[in-house]
Amino acid sequence: MNNGRFPISLHILTLLASSAGELLSSDYIAGSININPVLVRKEISNLRNFGLIESKEGKNGGATLAKPADKIRLSEVYHAVQQASLLGNSKNKPNPDCPIGKQINLHLDHLYEDIEGALLHRLEKMSLADFLRQFQ
Amino acid sequence: MNNGRFPISLHILTLLASSAGELLSSDYIAGSININPVLVRKEISNLRNFGLIESKEGKNGGATLAKPADKIRLSEVYHAVQQASLLGNSKNKPNPDCPIGKQINLHLDHLYEDIEGALLHRLEKMSLADFLRQFQ
DNA sequence: TGTACTGTAATAAAGTCAATTACAGAATGA
DNA sequence: TCATTCTGTAATTGACTTTATTACAGTACA
Numbered sequence: 001m002n003n004g005r006f007p008i009s010l011h012i013l014t015l016l017a018s019s020a021g022e023l024l025s026s027d028y029i030a031g032s033i034n035i036n037p038v039l040v041r042k043e044i045s046n047l048r049n050f051g052l053i054e055s056k057e058g059k060n061g062g063a064t065l066a067k068p069a070d071k072i073r074l075s076e077v078y079h080a081v082q083q084a085s086l087l088g089n090s091k092n093k094p095n096p097d098c099p100i101g102k103q104i105n106l107h108l109d110h111l112y113e114d115i116e117g118a119l120l121h122r123l124e125k126m127s128l129a130d131f132l133r134q135f136q
Numbered sequence: 137m138n139n140g141r142f143p144i145s146l147h148i149l150t151l152l153a154s155s156a157g158e159l160l161s162s163d164y165i166a167g168s169i170n171i172n173p174v175l176v177r178k179e180i181s182n183l184r185n186f187g188l189i190e191s192k193e194g195k196n197g198g199a200t201l202a203k204p205a206d207k208i209r210l211s212e213v214y215h216a217v218q219q220a221s222l223l224g225n226s227k228n229k230p231n232p233d234c235p236i237g238k239q240i241n242l243h244l245d246h247l248y249e250d251i252e253g254a255l256l257h258r259l260e261k262m263s264l265a266d267f268l269r270q271f272q
Numbered sequence: 273t274g275t276a277c278t279g280t281a282a283t284a285a286a287g288t289c290a291a292t293t294a295c296a297g298a299a300t301g302a
Numbered sequence: 303t304c305a306t307t308c309t310g311t312a313a314t315t316g317a318c319t320t321t322a323t324t325a326c327a328g329t330a331c332a
Contacts (some may be wrong), residue, residue, distance in 0.1 A: 008228075010240075010244070011240055018235075025307090025308070027308090034228070036290070036292070038290090038291075039291075041310065045309090056298090056299080056309080057297075061298080061299070061307080062309085092144075092147075094147065100147070100271065101170070103271050108143055111210075114258060115259070118257070119254060119255060180278090195275065197331095198278085
């Protein structure tokens with residue numbers, strides 16, 4: 001979760017979960033998040049690829065959840081927006097002639113995997129329905 | 137851990153831990169990480185502020201650990217490089233007129249705190265000595 | 273007293289991310 | 303059928319962030 005995409009995707013999903021199956025337009029969603037509608041459509045497109053959202057083109061189109069909110073784990077949202085590693089992506093190119101530099105990316109990766117595992121464990125325990133339930 | 141500073145700081149500390157109290161110059165360290173020496177000196181300055189490193193100016197100067205490697209927890213490194221929140225810093229300005237937008241930052245913050253706690257717990261369990269021990 | 277360092281500021285260059293513009297295509301309904 | 307209202311997506315711009323670079327004062331040593 002390096003990026004601002006996680007909160008955006010979660011915001012979108014929360015809106016959809018709260019709207020009881022009604023189709024929401026990207027303009028409406030963008031208005032709630034206060035970002036550009038094109039960015040919303042990009043995130044929706046991504047979430048659709050991960051099977052979390054369905055969308056309908058054309059007039060009166062929009063987006064809706066692809067499955068019930070209690071069947072969507074926050075870990076799925078994480079996976080959907082995740083490309084790079086959690087802690088500073090290893091775009092380092094350490095000196096291969098240095099005994100430490102030569103190996104450090106390997107050990108950093110192990111550390112990141114370990115931590116990411118702990119993070120995913122937490123996210124897996126919470127569903128979108130759980131998250132929405134906190135709102136009053 | 138939004139940034140590439142964590143791996144840089146950990147790299148620096150690992151080099152120092154592996155050099156048995158010898159002073160290492162910023163140029164040497166920069167050569168191992170393959171980044172600019174000024175950036176190394178900035179990170180060293182920061183780590184010094186957090187009591188993890190000592191440095192000596194002038195000829196034959198350089199940096200060394202301020203305490204034994206088994207007394208440095210990776211959580212301390214995390215705290216030293218950390219400014220922003222873990223998952224996408226909440227620079228979102230959601231629409232306060234939307235019932236979801238109005239509350240979401242609060243709930244996102246709770247979620248982030250929960251996850252950051254899990255992350256810190258893992259980092260606290262590993263010392264710099266443990267990390268270095270993985271290198272052969 | 274020259275050399276080899278650190279410490280730090282200031283600037284430039286590179287890279288990243290979001291906003292914007294633009295437009296094709298789909299569904300609706302008058 | 304055809305104007306309208308949406309999505310989907312590409313391309314560009316602009317804002318911002320990060321890193322590299324340059325510059326130089328200060329410190330320690332031999």
